[in-house]
Amino acid sequence: MFISILQTINELLAAGISITAFSLLLYALTLNLKDRVVRSFAFILACVVIVFTGDALSSITVPGPELEFWLRLQWVGIVFLPPTYLHFSDALLATTGRPSRGRRRLAVRLMYLFSVAFLATLPFSLLVGPLVESRQPAPYLARTPLTWIFTVYYALVILWAGVNLLRAYQRTVSSASRRRMAYLMIGGLAPALGSYPYLLLGPGLAANHPAWFWLAAMISNLMVSALLVLMAYGVAFFGVPWPDRVVKRRLFKWLMRGPVTASTVLAITTLARRAGERFGLEYNAAVPVLMVASILVLQYAITLAAPHWERWLFHGGDRQDIDLLQRMEERLLTSSDLRQFLESVLAAICDQLQSPAAFVTGVGDDGLETLISIGSPDIPEQSDLSDVLLEQVHRNGFGGRLFTWGEYWLVPLFAARAEGSGLLGLLGVSRQPEQSLEPDQIESLLLLSQRAAMALEDRLLQRRVFASLEVLTPEVELIQTLRAATRYGGRGALVDVLTQPGVSIEQSNLSRWVKDALTHYWGGPKLTDSPLMRLKIVQRALQEHEGNPTNALRSILRTAVEHVRPEGERRFTGEWILYNILEMKFMEGRKVREVAMRLAMSEADLYRKQRVAIEAVANAMLEMEKQALEEETLPANAEQPNPSSEAR
Numbered sequence: 140m141f142i143s144i145l146q147t148i149n150e151l152l153a154a155g156i157s158i159t160a161f162s163l164l165l166y167a168l169t170l171n172l173k174d175r176v177v178r179s180f181a182f183i184l185a186c187v188v189i190v191f192t193g194d195a196l197s198s199i200t201v202p203g204p205e206l207e208f209w210l211r212l213q214w215v216g217i218v219f220l221p222p223t224y225l226h227f228s229d230a231l232l233a234t235t236g237r238p239s240r241g242r243r244r245l246a247v248r249l250m251y252l253f254s255v256a257f258l259a260t261l262p263f264s265l266l267v268g269p270l271v272e273s274r275q276p277a278p279y280l281a282r283t284p285l286t287w288i289f290t291v292y293y294a295l296v297i298l299w300a301g302v303n304l305l306r307a308y309q310r311t312v313s314s315a316s317r318r319r320m321a322y323l324m325i326g327g328l329a330p331a332l333g334s335y336p337y338l339l340l341g342p343g344l345a346a347n348h349p350a351w352f353w354l355a356a357m358i359s360n361l362m363v364s365a366l367l368v369l370m371a372y373g374v375a376f377f378g379v380p381w382p383d384r385v386v387k388r389r390l391f392k393w394l395m396r397g398p399v400t401a402s403t404v405l406a407i408t409t410l411a412r413r414a415g416e417r418f419g420l421e422y423n424a425a426v427p428v429l430m431v432a433s434i435l436v437l438q439y440a441i442t443l444a445a446p447h448w449e450r451w452l453f454h455g456g457d458r459q460d461i462d463l464l465q466r467m468e469e470r471l472l473t474s475s476d477l478r479q480f481l482e483s484v485l486a487a488i489c490d491q492l493q494s495p496a497a498f499v500t501g502v503g504d505d506g507l508e509t510l511i512s513i514g515s516p517d518i519p520e521q522s523d524l525s526d527v528l529l530e531q532v533h534r535n536g537f538g539g540r541l542f543t544w545g546e547y548w549l550v551p552l553f554a555a556r557a558e559g560s561g562l563l564g565l566l567g568v569s570r571q572p573e574q575s576l577e578p579d580q581i582e583s584l585l586l587l588s589q590r591a592a593m594a595l596e597d598r599l600l601q602r603r604v605f606a607s608l609e610v611l612t613p614e615v616e617l618i619q620t621l622r623a624a625t626r627y628g629g630r631g632a633l634v635d636v637l638t639q640p641g642v643s644i645e646q647s648n649l650s651r652w653v654k655d656a657l658t659h660y661w662g663g664p665k666l667t668d669s670p671l672m673r674l675k676i677v678q679r680a681l682q683e684h685e686g687n688p689t690n691a692l693r694s695i696l697r698t699a700v701e702h703v704r705p706e707g708e709r710r711f712t713g714e715w716i717l718y719n720i721l722e723m724k725f726m727e728g729r730k731v732r733e734v735a736m737r738l739a740m741s742e743a744d745l746y747r748k749q750r751v752a753i754e755a756v757a758n759a760m761l762e763m764e765k766q767a768l769e770e771e772t773l774p775a776n777a778e779q780p781n782p783s784s785e786a787r
Contacts, residue, residue: 142276145353150198151409152360155402157191159364160184162397163371166390175230176377180370182223183330187367189216190334202278207270210280211261217334218258218266218289221296222250224331228303231323234377235310243303250296257289267339276349279338286339297331319373326370333363368394388449392441400437407433477598481511484591485566489513491583492548492576494568499552499591501564510595514569540585546570550584552592554599563595650750650757656696657725657753666692675767676760695760700726702759703752711738717752724749 164184170177193213200206229243260266266289268281304327308320338345338352345352375390376383408430415425472480485497496514541550548570552563566588576584655665667689671677680691704718711719716738723734735745 142350142353145350145357146198147409147413149353149356149360150195151402151406152357152364153191153198154195154405155398156360156364156367157188157195158401158405159367159394159398160187160191162393162401163367164188165397166371166393167374170375170377174377176227176234176374179223179227179230180374183220183227184371186216186220186223187330187334189213190220197278202270202272206272206278207280210270210278211267213336214261214267214280215258217293217336218254218261219251220331220334221293221300222247222254224300224327225250225296225303227327228300228307231307231320232303232310235307237306237310253292257285257292260285271342275346276352277338279336279342282339290335290340293335300331301327319376322369322373326366326368326373329363329366329370333359391448392445395441395445396438400434400441403437404430404433472594472597472601474598477594478511480594481591482513484587484594485511485513488566488568488584488587491587492568492570492580494570496569498567499564499595500567501595502562510564541576541581543570546572548576548584550588552588552595554592554596563592563599566591649761650754653696653699653757653760654753656692657721657756660693660696660725661728662689671695671760674760674764676763679767695763696756697726699756699759699763703755716748717755720745720749720752721756 161184164181167177167181167184172178172181190213193209193211193216197206197209197213200209226247229239229247232243233239257266265283265285267286268283270278271281272278301324304320304324308317308324311317311320372387372390375386408426411426411429481499485499488494489497494514496512498512499510501508501510541548543549546569547567550566550568552566554563568584652669652671656669656671659666669692671692672688674695676695677688677692680694681688684690684694700718700721703721705714709715709719719738720734723729723737724731729737731742731745735742738745740748
């Protein structure tokens with residue numbers, strides 16, 4: 140009875156490991172597969188999936204050809220585990236600033252070739268022999284002379300990979316990096332040691348002590364389950380620019396909704412089916428009911444618990460900021476929401492005043508623009524409305540409320556918190572000739588107008604917030620990318636990341652920043668408040684310009700423009716077009732039409748060439764910044780040599 144219980148537990152654990160490995164493999168595929176660490180970890184997970192899928196299916200298969208097939212399938216994953224581990228360790232070592240000089244890469248490729256050679260012998264019963272069904276505690280494939288050779292190969296390569304992991308751990312500097320590298324070292328032991336079928340090496344000992352065998356197998360499977368997740372946690376930080384709290388939250392939610400839910404449902408249905416078989420029920424109707432119910436209950440519990448565990452486990456001291464952002468997302472007033480609300484306000488006004496039509500206009504960059512209208516209002520020209528509105532506001536000030544104009548009652552909408560005039564728009568209601576309003580109708584109209592003004596003001600404030608976020612987003616993305624690159628690579632990664640394909644000019648919005656700064660080259664907020672102020676080259680130039688950041692940035696822009704200038708005297712030929720556009724448009728401040736006529740091109744062609752010229756300036760600034768970072772980083776690295784950086 141005890142052995143039967145242990146066997147059932149091991150079957151469920153093997154299936155759970157297979158599910159967990161497959162779920163983590165899918166999760167790894169959502170990460171940045173351009174990162175070698177993530178790619179090699181995905182290979183390890185694929186091998187683990189094959190090994191434990193074969194193990195789980197073989198445990199519920201009757202002896203015969205099908206059982207032998209599943210046992211041989213396990214060996215496909217086992218054979219490729221050594222090279223994938225060596226590949227993974229090489230990628231980690233390169234991440235910490237110790238790239239391969241060619242020897243480690245060659246060794247990884249040779250190990251893959253050796254594994255392919257071992258795999259080729261599997262169908263011919265050379266790597267492992269035929270199925271042994273009669274021996275206890277479980278069927279297994281007989282060992283062969285080649286099995287011992289492969290076992291030595293397996294142990295040596297895994298040991299080699301472990302040495303590389305130790306070297307990578309020694310090269311990390313920060314406490315967070317060392318902790319995560321330790322997770323990878325400890326977690327990496329589980330698949331390597333728990334995937335090998337030790338039963339074929341000592342079948343006699345296992346047959347004499349079956350209870351101890353199944354108990355050891357259960358402990359091994361439990362360790363593999365836990366340490367595989369630990370290993371995945373360490374890898375989840377590679378190749379992504381997300382903050383740590385986002386990485387942890389996404390991985391934890393994926394584990395709860397994926398492996399935990401699937402494994403729990405599998406265990407419940409398996410136990411229910413076997414309990415039914417014990418009582419003589421070949422088909423237990425409770426199995427599908429329990430399956431559906433357990434899925435729904437688990438998903439419901441996860442949904443309820445997710446906000447609480449995220450708040451307590453991942454937000455930490457930033458809990459207040461995260462809660463504010465979440466509330467903002469839930470209560471965001473979109474353009475569609477604004478129109479729906481204004482439509483309900485206008486409908487209430489029309490019902491109250493028995494008016495056939497009404498409209499709301501808002502103050503935009505080009506004057507008044509119609510936001511929403513109901514009925515069939517004959518809305519006056521926007522320019523006429525603008526003149527009337529400005530005249531009434533000027534005449535009555537902020538006290539001006541309801542007034543008539545032609546066939547409309549008009550109510551100016553003012554902001555309660557905005558600076559300046561606070562003028563947001565205009566609410567108009569169609570009126571009949573000689574129609575007058577009762578005091579209670581006027582009160583209702585003004586009250587509903589205040590509601591409309593409140594919605595317009597909230598939307599205006601949100602648009603300002605979004606405008607700020609639009610400016611900050613590329614900066615934050617670049618900062619997160621640099622922070623992610625330096626988790627394991629040290630300060631030198633700040634230079635390397637600028638030249639990586641994943642951090643292009645478009646992604647960092649450098650071209651847009653350069654264009655904005657050039658537009659206000661002789662003064663303006665796009666120059667004085669430019670994100671380019673934070674560049675190292677601009678900070679260095681402060682000393683030459685008496686601490687004036689505007690003049691420092693202006694000089695850097697001028698230097699970058701000069702990089703675009705061809706050699707020789709200035710001309711108006713094809714090779715000088717980019718420089719002439721920059722000089723005439725931004726430095727001399729000429730109008731677009733004047734520049735286009737002088738360069739003998741259309742305005743559309745001028746704008747296309749201008750984009751090319753600005754990207755050339757951005758590239759020049761990028762090279763200048765890279766050189767400045769290299770000059771700062773190299774002396775620092777020379778002063779603090781790494782004790783483990785000797786040639787390997």
